[in-house]
Amino acid sequence: MKDSPEPPDQPIPAVPGLRPIRMKDVAEQLGLSQTTVSHVLTGKHARYRISAATVERVWKTAEKMGYRVNAMARAFRAQKSYALSLAVEDLSNPFWAGMAIGAEREADRHGYSLVVTHLAGNAGRQRRALQFLHESRVDGLIVSPVCGGDRDLVVAHAQGLPFVQIDRAVPGLDMPCVRTDHAAGSVLALRHLLRRKDRAIVYISGPLDVPTYRHRLDGFQEELKRSGVEAAAIEVLKEATAEHAETRMIKLLERQRRPLAVYAANFFTTVGALRAFRAAGKAVPDDVDIVGFDDILMADLLRYPVTTVDQNVGAIGREAVRLLVKMLAGAEVERAVLLPPHLTART
Amino acid sequence: MKDSPEPPDQPIPAVPGLRPIRMKDVAEQLGLSQTTVSHVLTGKHARYRISAATVERVWKTAEKMGYRVNAMARAFRAQKSYALSLAVEDLSNPFWAGMAIGAEREADRHGYSLVVTHLAGNAGRQRRALQFLHESRVDGLIVSPVCGGDRDLVVAHAQGLPFVQIDRAVPGLDMPCVRTDHAAGSVLALRHLLRRKDRAIVYISGPLDVPTYRHRLDGFQEELKRSGVEAAAIEVLKEATAEHAETRMIKLLERQRRPLAVYAANFFTTVGALRAFRAAGKAVPDDVDIVGFDDILMADLLRYPVTTVDQNVGAIGREAVRLLVKMLAGAEVERAVLLPPHLTART
DNA sequence: ATGAAAGCGCTAACAG
DNA sequence: CTGTTAGCGCTTTCAT
Secondary structure (H helix, E strand, O other), X not given: OOOOOOOOOOOOOOOOOOOOOOHHHHHHHHOOOHHHHHXXXXXXXXXXXXXXXXXXXHHHHHHHHOOOOOXXXXXXHHOOOOEEXXXXXXXXXXXXXXXXXXXXXXXXXXXXXXXXXXXXXXXXXXXXXXXXXXXXXXXXXXEOOOOOOHHHHHHXXXXXXXXXXXXXXXXXXXXXXXXXXXXXXXXXXXXXXXXOOOOEEEEEEOOOOOHHHHHHHXXXXXXXXXXXXXXXXXXXXXXXXXXXXXXXXXXXXXXXXXXXXXXXXXXXXXXXXXXXXXXXXXXXXXXXXXXXXXXXOXXXXXXXXXXXXXXXXXXXXXXXXXXXXXXXXXXXXXXXXXXXXXXXXXX | OOOOOOOOOXXXXXXXXXXXXXXXXXXHHHOOOHHHHXXXXXXXXXXXXXXXXXXXXXXXXXXXXXXXXOHHHHHHHHOOOOEEEEEEOOOOOHHHHHHHHHHHHHHHHOOXXXXXXXXXXXXXXXXXXXXXXXXXXXXXXXXXXXXXOHHHHHHHHHOOOOEEXXXXXXXXXXXXXXXXXXXXXXXXXXXXXXXXXXXXXXXXXXXOOOHHHHHHHHHHHHHHHHHOOOXXXXXXXXXXXXXXXXXXXXXXXXXXOOXXXXXXXXXXXXXXXXXXXXXXXXXXXXXXXXXXXXXXXXXXXXXXXXXXXXXXXXXXXXXXXXXXXXXXXXOOOOOEEEEOOEEEOOX
């Protein structure tokens, strides 16, 4: 029941009007030219030295008549839709949803609306998003490149279409990418696991042809080297699913006699590992210890506390919009923006 | 690494073009009038009896030149933006995100794009969404009415703006609303809890001036009557937060000696109840039993298994879009659409 | 079977 | 200070 603060917008007028009111209508009502009305309503009356009296009359009348600019006419005239498109992998995942929220807020700040699209790993849907861009339904696109759609993005770039990538960069494509510094996340994870000295260090995650997993493993191994520690196991799964992770983790639990310190560098492998712990009757943190990647809702209510490396999702969306808007303004933009993750320790 | 099936779209042409190609360009290239090109490209060549040869030439050339319709010009001309707006309470909540996905899919089916907005309980943001509608940035709006913004929606309706409500209907507003049949959900919940005969039945949820909670409690009490069972406690919290629920539930656990069968008719009260169980060292299902409302991610990994009444979120989004599109086509639409929830039992 | 012309609502260059 | 005019790209009558 709380009421809201924030936008001190112009109030919505109570005046009906089946056919929307145009500038022309306001002008006729006042016996002025449509041009003058435009000058006033677009706030350029200073530039054109409209008399204060006229300005006042125009404002009043426009308000009274319930005038609203026709956004389509304005967009058409300016050849700008004032809309951006955000094409994310999976909206039902809080990671992507959080990004959409951050992006929407930033887009709003710049006067753009945001069209959010759900790609679901489908190259066809990504192509449709590019088509929207090509047809000027949106002025720019933020896209998390889908597997199998890299060529389309390369072509789009060749066509001069403005977009920025998030989370994953298409190899060899000279367009900006905003993502988390996964390697840095792995460093945080390993340091956390190394608090306890007696543990067998285990890494488990997805295939290395996915750059995300590649980066996470790289960061992990470099930090191992720096720490002078050997990993007991580096598990690179063919697919980063909960099922694969569970199976593999159960085997590891049988084999190892030392308590494990697991870095499950992906949400689903984390879930799989936790299921394995439960199946094996292990307890955290006595028998096993685990760090996952990406925040988990209600983590405190899980059987096993999971420390997580959290991406700053809102910031990714925000930065992506910032870059895109800058790009649309014709400025040069950074090729890559790496955002630092942070650790949320749970015991 | 899976490749995608689905849309058999026209391929994106590899032809660059800094200045986008217009119909005029295609026409000049062919020595035809722009009109003829339009006739062909909009698929109306039959109506205008364009010769098959010409049709063919136009298609080929347009493709070769990399022609794309300018969506803004088309929208302007048609006075339709071909975009709908979805204004949801909270995108970071999987409930609303799922709705957005369903809505986007359906909008797409009808040739509309979907602008998703995050209201965050803010009446100002809801007003902005209405402004977008008023300015024809979008053709229609789907909105989950924000507390404190009811008047704005009433005014918008008076202005003849097309929108549909989801999840909550503004009292006295004669516009369609799509939502879950909450009362039916409560029936499912109670029947589930009554499997075990020895339990003290407890209802806990938010304030009754929120229609959602009102409906849920109503359905619960009616089913109690039908079953001839008395509830041990009906807890109506002032605020449906995890904190309030936890405090209250701890008191209940102290007072009751029989095992509890709890219906926590809201996500946050569910979380609060679970925290209370943990604090009191209770075990599910021996000491307590719980049914919550709305799906919980990774529910199987929780300390306590929670059976949930799940809303068909995708269907809500889909139905809302369907109604809105129908409305925009000038047809009469249902005032209210109630969607049945279903139970996901977990032990 | 094809083309000429008008116009959707708005903005901006230019005139007075 | 205010008005005239042209034009953004497309669709649609209406001619031919």
